[in-house]
């Protein structure tokens with residue numbers, strides 16, 4: 001029996017159809033990636049193609065690594081000369097060899113976002129551009145999108161000259177100067193890697209011809225997430241032999257925000273009119289229950305090609321749904337469940353994965369896993385307490401607390417920039433060494449350091465800043481201190497100004513640290529800043545078991561694409577978390593559809609068991625929020641779902657009606673359901689304010705009461721706040737005070 005016998009008829013067709021363009025459009029778990037690896041084996045073993053002539057491209061490093069493993073297993077001899085890589089690393093390899101043809105040096109530097117930002121800053125200064133009006137990150141994002149679309153500085157300028165806004169023209173000027181500067185520095189940014197390779201192909205036909213001859217067979221996985229530049233890159237490469245096989249799933253397109261162009265998948269047949277289109281309909285990955293749940297969710301998207309996906313796999317256990325009082329209980333439950341399953345020999349740690357919407361959500365799991373001694377790994381991310389913004393803020397808190405940690409002091413002395421140079425720092429250190437005192441003590445005596453000169457004036461504001469906070473330790477709670485610190489350092493304001501996805505993720509992490517401070521204060525007997533730092537140090541310093549690969553994987557839904565695990569937990573399934581708050585308030589159906597595709601990706605990662613979990617209350621930024629169960633869960637028919645009754649987990653007893661269209665969904669969202677039980681006791685003596693009254697909230701400030709709805713167990717109050725807009729809250733927790741003018 002050959003290895004191809006294990007493929008179904010449609011998969012075989014895709015594998016055997018080696019010549020000419022092929023588009024495989026199929027749902028999750030239908031064997032797209034498997035077809036690619038088998039196709040590679042078939043080309044080599046049956047068609048006698050030299051491995052050297054094959055290229056396979058995918059989207060993330062993790063996916064490339066997995067594909068490499070699968071290819072190595074199946075092909076054996078010669079597989080190392082196949083290029084299996086991401087778009088970016090393929091392009092780097094080509095550019096290292098030929099970019100001199102574009103006038104760069106072959107040992108060019110690759111700029112990361114910090115480097116880019118430095119360049120943009122200098123340019124704005126030079127061109128007299130107000131960075132308050134045109135934020136560096138906004139400029140960077142605009143340039144990046146232009147590059148995704150292969151729009152050159154000159155073209156951008158041309159387009160901008162006909163556009164009415166002043167904004168586009170400014171961006172055009174910056175873009176031009178930026179590109180020039182990078183060229184002078186012999187540097188490329190990440191997007192340039194693709195753009196310059198395309199440019200190389202277009203301006204040097206001999207180079208293109210070389211690679212066209214070399215890569216006679218090209219395969220692209222996760223094709224739905226390629227952008228215009230990437231598509232151009234592969235189409236040029238494949239132009240001569242036309243042997244381009246792309247596989248993708250329009251339902252799993254989740255990178256629109258990074259320029260992914262779903263038109264590439266839908267328009268493939270336009271560029272390659274002779275393309276053979278193959279659809280795979282059998283899912284091999286998941287149980288029937290899991291697949292049904294996925295199908296039910298995704299069918300609520302209107303903008304999709306309808307397709308059916310079925311499985312011959314067993315029905316499997318129902319989807320588990322658990323709702324908890326709060327995020328801690330959720331994490332504790334999942335940690336407990338995993339421990340138990342491993343103990344019982346049902347799963348290994350590595351069979352289990354926890355998927356969530358944002359990186360900040362990892363913290364609670366990390367803490368519980370450390371306590372429960374569960375080995376884990378964060379995929380495509382950094383452990384919570386190792387993240388830059390968290391380390392920065394903790395370094396501030398340590399400095400305020402006792403400043404014994406020189407590393408911490410040095411870490412933040414120039415965060416934000418205070419213009420304290422390396423020479424000054426060196427002199428302060430020398431002084432500290434000479435007198436056997438700490439670095440911070442030396443800073444406090446800066447005026448007495450003779451060699452310091454004008455440097456001491458720069459140091460003073462920093463010392464004053466820290467001292468001011470020290471004098472307030474007694475009056476402020478840890479949470480208040482942290483919030484004040486964030487405010488006065490401008491840390492979050494700066495991130496807000498950047499307005500990028502990365503900055504948003506950092507703000508979410510900071511919010512999570514505030515929540516940690518708040519919960520520490522709730523739990524600790526005698527809370528103090530030192531106590532908080534001690535507790536955090538205990539968690540931050542333990543590193544999860546290093547050696548083995550047998551660990552639970554934690555990752556965002558985005559990083560989970562293409563992967564599969566026997567036992568999957570989708571955590572934080574709450575409206576406002578997933579789908580995200582921004583998507584809900586933004587009210588753009590396209591964005592909601594992208595979130596739903598992400599949910600589809602999440603559900604379809606599971607092979608045997610899927611647990612969806614939500615918390616009734618979640619602490620965000622140290623404030624307790626009440627989130628409804630995610631609308632995506634409500635789209636799963638109740639007969640597929642089992643509602644657990646674990647003693648620890650206070651679970652709900654009623655599943656809401658599934659809804660199928662937007663209108664109904666929105667209605668459900670507004671009316672809903674899931675009133676947390678604990679309000680029963682709290683709804684008490686009526687309210688001291690009414691509709692139209694001005695009220696004050698401790699965090700949101702003043703606002704006007706818009707509506708009060710008797711939710712049975714508590715009142716739901718809608719307030720239009722002067723500063724933060726409309727918020728809905730439960731009366732017993734919001735503690736609103738009526739203001740009488």
Ligand SMILES: Nc1ncnc2c1ncn2[C@@H]1O[C@H](COP(=O)(O)OP(=O)(O)OP(=O)(O)O)[C@@H](O)[C@H]1O
Nearest residue numbers: 006007008027028029030031032033034284285562
């Ligand atoms: N014909 C088959 N017989 C047995 N198992 C199969 C078959 N086709 C695929 N599988 C298995 O099904 C699972 C899913 O396959 P694969 O990862 O290739 O799907 P995919 O379409 O790439 O999924 P995704 O859309 O999530 O990337 C894998 O474990 C794979 O080995």
Ligand SMILES: [Mg+2]
Nearest residue numbers: 032033221562
């Ligand atoms: Mg795949």
